[in-house]
Amino acid sequence: MASTGSHPVSDDTTGVAPNVVPIGESRAHCAYCGMRELCLPAGFATTEIEDLHRILGKRVKLRRGEALYRAGAPFTALYAVRIGSLKTVTLSDDGREQVTGYRMPGDLVGLDGMGTRRHESAASALEDSECCVIPVEHLETMERLLPALQHGLHRILGQEISADHGMMLLLGSMHAEERLAAFLLDLSARYRARGYSAREFVLRMTREEIGSYLGLKLETVSRLLSKFHEGGLVQVQGRRIKIIDMPRLRQLVNRRT
Amino acid sequence: MASTGSHPVSDDTTGVAPNVVPIGESRAHCAYCGMRELCLPAGFATTEIEDLHRILGKRVKLRRGEALYRAGAPFTALYAVRIGSLKTVTLSDDGREQVTGYRMPGDLVGLDGMGTRRHESAASALEDSECCVIPVEHLETMERLLPALQHGLHRILGQEISADHGMMLLLGSMHAEERLAAFLLDLSARYRARGYSAREFVLRMTREEIGSYLGLKLETVSRLLSKFHEGGLVQVQGRRIKIIDMPRLRQLVNRRT
DNA sequence: CGCGCCGTTGATATTATTCAAGACCAGTGG
DNA sequence: CCACTGGTCTTGAATAATATCAACGGCGCG
Known part of the structure; x- marks a missing residue:
């Protein structure tokens, strides 16, 4: 369905962005990472974290806008967001884009490559970010151990x-208002x-990116944010969001048409 | 996002439907199954298929409309469709439904339970069907071996x-016509x-189910099928579909707005 | 300080939904 | 065998939601 077709493979065959730094015994160690319990090593014992570190080779730093990998790139690694945030974007044969994910610290990026061994979507940084790299090469072996x-x-x-599936529910059966409310919540x-x-909090995506994520046009997103602001649900100043009336925002999502 | 919330757990705590039959050495063996190369054992060597069979306990027969599992049921098994077809349905707190999947022979059903150990959606048979059951109990152990x-x-x-993600692209950025064309293709x-x-082929879903899958209303689906019929793209007689002009159908999906 | 992207807002156009009526079809019981 | 019934499907007309087009304001960055 909705085949994303033959992605042009970028000439960057590694699929990995430039600024990689050796992980060493730096403070980037999972044991000291605040996102540990949200991330892959959630629930790991100390020794298990050590074991995990044996396959964690490097980290990647990304500047705002920089790509972690592009559509069609070979699937070489999974990435755990350590700092910052990224979006993942799927594109159709005719060039339409759909933001399929908004990833923040502790989230894993790159799972979309597991099926075909090529990334079906692209991932790029919404702000200066840093990701831990989990090379796939020895991943399956390591999983067994x-x-x-x-x-x-x-x-x-x-x-x-x-x-x-939750996102499909949102896109397939919710109105614009409900979508935006669900997004904010x-x-x-x-x-x-x-x-x-x-x-x-501060939105890291433009109105257009939010619109793409929610299946709406940027003008609709803008209008609705204004409307929510008027209605006293949230305060909006550009990308700065302050939720004023959480219960009513929740009601908005759950209203039965 | 779009939390599916507290699913009422059905009193059927097994989550497994009634008519289970022992697999024995019946012709249901993967080695003789026509869907083998589309299914879990794709690419397996003969001995590996034998090994897989050691954890395959039973099969399940379902009558049209019968549930394989309900939303909230404990995640006890994965299911491979052997005969027939199923839909998976996610529902929101306020009762809205979204068909999230249409599964045919060779497809795996039940993956949605892996995250929380409870099925987030429900699966039910669109016609009399049969599924192979892969109990999760020893699945991770078996994977290691x-x-x-x-x-x-x-x-x-x-x-x-x-x-x-392809489905999110469809729901988030395609028009009704494109969605239906993509669905048929x-x-x-x-x-x-x-x-x-x-x-x-014969559609196994009602117009309403197709609509739910594609984020459209049943009337819209009906109208578009009529329109495609008029336009000489397909012949439609109830649920019987005959594709007449495949290239033009493809064009329809890839048209840039 | 100017340029370009981003965001807002209004007017209008388009698309899909809603409401409504009726046709069709398969299965059931007389 | 036929009529009945409930679910499904089709089609039309009116309506509502969202997109499109357009103009402008503002902010941040070079």
């Missing part, structure tokens, strides 16, 4: 599928889970 | 994620892959 890794990966794959919950304020 | 299984499962999970390709005619 480290059941916690196997289990964690299954958990994350399952969550991704569930989340995508989703962001809110995810920021909370990461120890940030659930009420105040 | 049988790399081919591990690899196959990863492949299928990755394909599911890619397909879902997808069915066509999948029937062909299974050795059936790519030009003539």
Whole structure:
């Protein structure tokens, strides 16, 4: 369905962006990472984290707008967002784009390459970001030796599928208002889970990107944000969002047409 | 996002439908199954197929309309469609439904339970069907012993994620006409892959179910099928579809707005 | 300080939905 | 065998939602 067709393979055959830094024994170690319990090593014992680190080769730094990988690039690694945020974008044969994911620290990026061994979508940084690289080369071997890794990966794959189904529900059966409300609540919950304020945050996507994510045009997103602002649901100043009336926002999502 | 919330857990705590039959040495063996190369054991060696069979306990027969599992049911097994077809349906807190998948022989059903260990969606038979049951109990153990299984499962999970992203592209950025054309072409390709005619087939879903799948209302689906019929793209007689002009159907999907 | 992207807002156009009526079809029971 | 019934499908007309087109304001960056 909706085949994304023959992606032009970029000449960058590694699919990996330039600025890779050796991980060494830096503070980037999972053991000291604040996102540990949201990320792949959630629930890992100390020794298991050490084992995981044996296959973690490097980290990648990305400048705002830079691509982590492009559509069609060979699937060489999974990436865990450490700092910043990324979007993933699927494109159709005729060039239409759909933002399929908004990834923040602790999220895994690149799972879309597991089926065909090529990335079906592209991933790029919405702000200066940093990702931990999990090379796929020895991943399956490592999974066999480290059941916690196997289990964690299954958990994350399952969550991704569930989340995508939730997104299909949103795109297939919700009105514009409900979509935007659901989007804001989703962001809110995810920021909370990461120890940030659930009420105040900064959007990292443009109105157009949000629109693409939600299946709406940028003007519609803009209008609705204004409307929510008027209605006292949120305060909007450019990309700065402050949620004022969380309950009513929730109601908006759950209203039965 | 778009949380599917607290699913009422059905009193059927097994999540498995009634008519289970022991698999024994019946002709249901993967080695003799026509869908083998589309299904989990794709690429398996003979011995690996034997190994896989050691964890395949039973099969399930479903009558048209019967549920394989309901939303909220504990995740006890994966299912491979052997005969017939199923739909998977995700529902929101307020009761809206979204058909998230249409599964035919060789397809795996139930992956949505891997994240939370509960099925987020429901699966039910669109016609009298039969599924092979892959209990999850020993699945991870077995994967470690049988790399081919591990690899196959990863492949299928990755394909599911890619397909879902394709669906998000369809729902988020295509017009009604394009969606329906893409749907018909997808069915066509999948029937062909299974050795059936790519030009003539019978829809197993009602207009309403197709609409739910494509994010459209049943009337819209009906109108468009009529329009395609008028336009000489397909012949439609109820659920019987005959594709007349495949190239033009493809063009319809790829038209740039 | 100017240029380009981003965001807002209004007017209008288009698309898909909603509401409504009726046809068709398969299965059921008289 | 036929009539009945419920679910499904088709089609039309009116309506609502969202997209499109267009103009402008503002902010940030070079």
